[in-house]
Amino acid sequence: MNNLLARHIAEARSALASRRNFNKVFGIGGHKTGTTTLADVFTLCGLKVGNQVEGELTSYSARRGDYSKLIAYVQNADAFQDSPFAESEVFIALDALFPNSRFILTVRDPEDWFRSQMRFTAKRFGLADPSRITKEHIQQDEYIFRGYCEEAHAYAFLMRTPDYKFHSSFDIGEDAIEWENLFDKDTYIRAYLTRNELIRRFFRGRPHQLLEIDMTTAETIENIAEFLGLPESLSKLPMPHANKT
Template sequence: MSHAVFSKLKRKLKMLLVEFKSKKKSKGKTKYFCVGRNKTGTTSLKAAFEALQYPVGQQRRAEILTMEHYFDGNFVPIIKYCKSAQVFQDVPFSYPETYKQLDQAYPGSKFILTVRDNSEQWYRSITRFHAKRFGKEGRIPTVEDLKAAQYVQPGFMHNVIRVHGTTEEDPYNKDVMTAHYERYNREVMEYFKGRPSDLLVINIAEQGAYQKFVEFLGVDSPYDDFPWENKT
């Protein structure tokens, strides 16, 4: 067995062990789905859950499932994956329709919609982040850059951007992306209208946001604020 194959097998076994422990710890507990769009503080929210010892789903597994199933409208494998932990964030949980499927599949679950001050701020954040990670010489990526990006697997980042409804010629069109962001947030809030105990809408940069978070969870916390992760 080659060293590369052995290392890959070792990583997979480690992932399965972590997932087994997480699934066992999560059994029978309320699930929390972080459904805010990417670059709204979802990574900081994940870190806050982990600091409170909540089992969080493995992001890479979810990303692979997104690539393989979300764009075909097949939520069955994603729903099954959600048995593996108590808290889930990032894709596909931040994508349209996923929250509806999970609400039906896991009655009694709680949802957290993270938001930015406005769509302009969100757009600046996501374009800066993608330019840094996937663009050439710090510029906003082209479709070719996105298709060639090696994150998860080739093509993944191209799918991430097409969720917004932009074209191949203008993948980061500001008007289209900001309209998508605003529409998505409206749709989530409308879906949970009349169910205030099931949805928390939060801007983690606002004063008092962390207290709202722990009150929503119904727990005491030794911390005063969210950890700040992936700041852009």
């Protein structure tokens, strides 16, 4: 980190210490909507960002309604993104568990989002052609542990009867998962848009708690910095776009 950037972060941290009027900050946009960039912006705003892998490890129990590990994790930092915050309806629990928090819904053009999902997943499996991704690739993914990614992916996009309660193939059998729709564009975009609209409806009437932003088009961190109460002098840094796909 260069001296200029380090000085900026120190100034932002000092400004937040005197002006901060919120509890925690949660990035709740879906995967591939600029969540890695958002973590960098949180740092530029002087916030302590939760370790992403530690957060992912809380996902398994959070999907089953056990938030004890997630609560302990959130208590140790200021700002969070990626799993489990990018998943399902966990934002509802966070709103209740951490009152007066701020939520940022990162979005992007649905078609671009879907293409990014496919490219990212294909890259994970060393595939040049995203159309070659199979059910077996998802099921054999050993990130965190085998079954972790399968369950997260199926819950987000492929449950046969969505009912806002988690069921995995380990709970009720593989016939509950519509593997025939794996990376079907209409299915995935519908799930993506439905979740975004659920978030908007949940926070309707509370504009001070929810910011919606397209990270792919934002040129500076201004909107986020202002949302968090930073002075204008600290809000003009360029958006640090990261992990593009």
